[in-house]
Amino acid sequence: MAEVGVIMGSISDWTIMEEACTVLGELGVSYEKEIISAHRTPEDMFVYAEEAREKGLKVIIAGAGGAAHLPGMVASKTTLPVIGVPVESKSLNGIDSLLSIAQMPGGVPVATVSIGKAGAKNAGILAAEMIGSFDGATARALDLYKQGLRDKVEDMRRELHERD
């Protein structure tokens, strides 16, 4: 049974949102993924948000671009934490996505991460952190992940110095 629901408005968002799923997998957090479009399947979006808690989800990750309404609208229908991933838009590089997701009115929060792939990866880690506050195994997986980030810097240092 999945702890995290990863949803996106279109199959074209998958190359971005895949990053969230990959890192969730690495951290041992179960997830499900689905296409849920705020503008094309609004009813499905409502059903998804309404049923999320009862089916055991702890966090929802929603990716969308342009006038990105999916994360905020899901948040309007659930009290689970919703993480919004601003997908890069074609013309405005995702600044429209970022503002559409981040600038929510008081009362209905969305946890916004950075634009694009880095944001999707961070959405996965953030979801794990939320779970890790209550689950020791996930917390330990996150500690190892953080150690891995440090180790990668060590590798980079060797690479840099070899360039002398």
Next chain:
Amino acid sequence: MAEVGVIMGSISDWTIMEEACTVLGELGVSYEKEIISAHRTPEDMFVYAEEAREKGLKVIIAGAGGAAHLPGMVASKTTLPVIGVPVESKSLNGIDSLLSIAQMPGGVPVATVSIGKAGAKNAGILAAEMIGSFDGATARALDLYKQGLRDKVEDMRRELHERD
């Protein structure tokens, strides 16, 4: 029976959205107004959008600020034309509202007008224009309104030349 539905997310938007209602009144177009919040009353928003056509509305005007999802989400639930009014946001002067409303994905249009009071007035006129394409009386009211705009310029000219 109203031809235009004017909705807004909060009573605080009324000082802006009142402009739409006033000009609709001047142009002889019937309207109703309501508070419909995308984020606080999403179910009401769905019901409003679903029932709009059958109760006789021809156009919906929706005003919202910040991460402004009301116009786009109403548009996802109806095939009536939806006009979105970007209300000035507290921090970013409405550029977030404008992008959240205008940058809709292909398939679900919102007719976006300018930020703030000028936009709300224009939303009212635009709704009347849509009706006026099929209704002679409204078209004539619009012609008179346009003549009025020209007349105001004449008044301004006198005022300017008196300043010599």
Next chain:
Amino acid sequence: MAEVGVIMGSISDWTIMEEACTVLGELGVSYEKEIISAHRTPEDMFVYAEEAREKGLKVIIAGAGGAAHLPGMVASKTTLPVIGVPVESKSLNGIDSLLSIAQMPGGVPVATVSIGKAGAKNAGILAAEMIGSFDGATARALDLYKQGLRDKVEDMRRELHERD
């Protein structure tokens, strides 16, 4: 006889504006198309706007980029609803086009859609929606189109789950 006039400032806008024409065709709405440049053929623009209503147009769609004056200037000369499509500009990605079209002063509205191809498609749908408020056949075509959007999400879902 055309119900919608689709105009653009340059032949180079056609790859964008073609989206409006295609979707109008799919929705069974008649249209005509023409090159009308605000800056190079201002007189033709005036004539086009003045004659639009009498020749039977119900809506005008105007696409332009950069300092995009075509939609607003056409709107100054007609009381038909005018839809403005911000075409992506070479340097600023269409943010200049969007602001030049959307930020109209009170009294002369332009119905602005999103930047680029998505916006052009939405302009076509929006024009059909305006007509569909008064014409049952167009309303039914729009219902089918909306159903088609939902169906495409179903296809995307299958595609997503095959990627497991």
Next chain:
Amino acid sequence: MAEVGVIMGSISDWTIMEEACTVLGELGVSYEKEIISAHRTPEDMFVYAEEAREKGLKVIIAGAGGAAHLPGMVASKTTLPVIGVPVESKSLNGIDSLLSIAQMPGGVPVATVSIGKAGAKNAGILAAEMIGSFDGATARALDLYKQGLRDKVEDMRRELHERD
């Protein structure tokens, strides 16, 4: 023992960050608050982040403005979820704060909320939501809060219709 740590870079941020504390109190979530400046007390920031989990915190809320480094740097030192509140900056209205907080590189997430007071309130609610995924009482408090949002819309509707 506090579940949420609310930190900010300066006493001048308190008028904003107070919103987070107030809503946490309303939702029955325990919190502590402190001034922790990334740039003036970097060592304290490290200690705060390092000790956060062991002293029982589940979430950290960090508010900062301008080149806002507090949320991201705390996130670099803990695997607890960190919520960043972009405080309005003097010259640029908080767009610098928003980008400094949201645009974190892959690996170190910050849950960014909207600029200013609405964002601080949402940070409090979001923290409660994270806890509510694992704690039934908090989940019920959130349900009541959401119902309260709907009720306020009812009040607004009465107010709007009295203006007829």
Next chain:
Amino acid sequence: MAEVGVIMGSISDWTIMEEACTVLGELGVSYEKEIISAHRTPEDMFVYAEEAREKGLKVIIAGAGGAAHLPGMVASKTTLPVIGVPVESKSLNGIDSLLSIAQMPGGVPVATVSIGKAGAKNAGILAAEMIGSFDGATARALDLYKQGLRDKVEDMRRELHERD
């Protein structure tokens, strides 16, 4: 007979555009002023632009705000140089005005100056410079004006040093 035509879209622009007239007066350049609204009096705008050269104008200064079409549209109808003054807009501080005026397509130039009062003053000076390239008296007036700018710095220096 006026050498410079100063036009603006609304009497509310006069507090800005007055700066252009004042400096033209100081530089001994004759001017006329008028309200010409691109959107409310498009026909008058065309007539003004068409008759400008034959009535002896050498330069046209046009001020407008928001979706500012006046300078560019006047430029489309005359081969006189047109100077555009971006008037500060209510919501977006004139960045919309600046882009709407400056980003003209190849073929139809507008000489854009800075936003607001500084820009209006500069429009007057720039018009005088255009005339001064062919008229010795105006060139000498500009030399004196430039000397005056230097003298004002001398005054400021005294003021600064008195603050020690």
Next chain:
Amino acid sequence: MAEVGVIMGSISDWTIMEEACTVLGELGVSYEKEIISAHRTPEDMFVYAEEAREKGLKVIIAGAGGAAHLPGMVASKTTLPVIGVPVESKSLNGIDSLLSIAQMPGGVPVATVSIGKAGAKNAGILAAEMIGSFDGATARALDLYKQGLRDKVEDMRRELHERD
């Protein structure tokens, strides 16, 4: 003897600034061109600006990108009209160039045109317009050029209709 001086900060600007020279040639206006860098050859810039009028120049066109100081600094040293062409910058697409050139303080105007090639072409036309206010032959060349713009639209129309 040249009437227009076309200067630019680097040989890399030539692909842009060539547009100004080409159109000046087409309009029969004599010009000279030179590399003058505000930041690398400030003394040469001063000499160029000081000698411009006496050697017969009527207008100076200056192209620069990024923190683009060349047009404004030349304007500080001459009372000839200076046209500034914002060259697209590597990272920010020329919005930095545009603001650095357009936002001059009151007293020292620069006639700013659009970003990039369209702007460079327009700089050439604008220079010709300044001359054409006093020179009949240039005015007639501009009339023909404007007619050519209209004719090109005719060609585009044929091309569009052939696409049916």
Next chain:
Amino acid sequence: MAEVGVIMGSISDWTIMEEACTVLGELGVSYEKEIISAHRTPEDMFVYAEEAREKGLKVIIAGAGGAAHLPGMVASKTTLPVIGVPVESKSLNGIDSLLSIAQMPGGVPVATVSIGKAGAKNAGILAAEMIGSFDGATARALDLYKQGLRDKVEDMRRELHERD
């Protein structure tokens, strides 16, 4: 004999630039101040920059707003380090000042600080840091200053906790 030259384009910049002078005084670094306008007194600017090193200056701080050319042009004429302070502009809040100062081309650096008073204060500290790299007394003054920043946070903490 002054080690730091603090220059600004106008007396109106003094309320900002005074911050630089105050902190230099606190840090025991000698300074001189002057009005030097890039656009109104370009010759004085050149002289100031040329003579700076020989009269003993180690650093130049230059404040300017809008199309802010003073820091970059001074930098073009000296090999002393130049610190640029972006003064808030009237319309665009200093984003134009920031870009005009920061986006210098390769070869001619300006050390840009934040917009407005915070930036001016930081310019003073940064100048002291440059001197402190070679002068022990200044380095110690900076250490004390940094300690003072930490102490102020202690005071803020007391103030915050008194608000409980």
Next chain:
Amino acid sequence: MAEVGVIMGSISDWTIMEEACTVLGELGVSYEKEIISAHRTPEDMFVYAEEAREKGLKVIIAGAGGAAHLPGMVASKTTLPVIGVPVESKSLNGIDSLLSIAQMPGGVPVATVSIGKAGAKNAGILAAEMIGSFDGATARALDLYKQGLRDKVEDMRRELHERD
């Protein structure tokens, strides 16, 4: 023993930061380089900043992109001058990097240079200028470098005129 420390958050920044190292080498200024990530190796960052002065560094150059915290956080831990290089970010072209680095609060300065390669080169020159204020040999190297910039313009002039 190195006078300048060049640090960057990732090996991917090296193509940019290499420019700083190259020019430092050309100017005869000794430097060391290292990967120091604010978000992945915060402890190393603290150690680097704390030990910088005692190991003889006079200046630190730090490059980072997106929510770029490295320069500001290093500055919080040392009183050496810190130069921040905004590396171009994937989505927002470095405007986020620029604001995250430049907009530091009063008390903790960062000397910000332009975005990308030009900025990295300028960081190297600026570091040399800081040293050159106290070291004659470096000052002379900078004079030669500046002469080289002028000579390159001469070369460009020849190239331009050969294009006639």
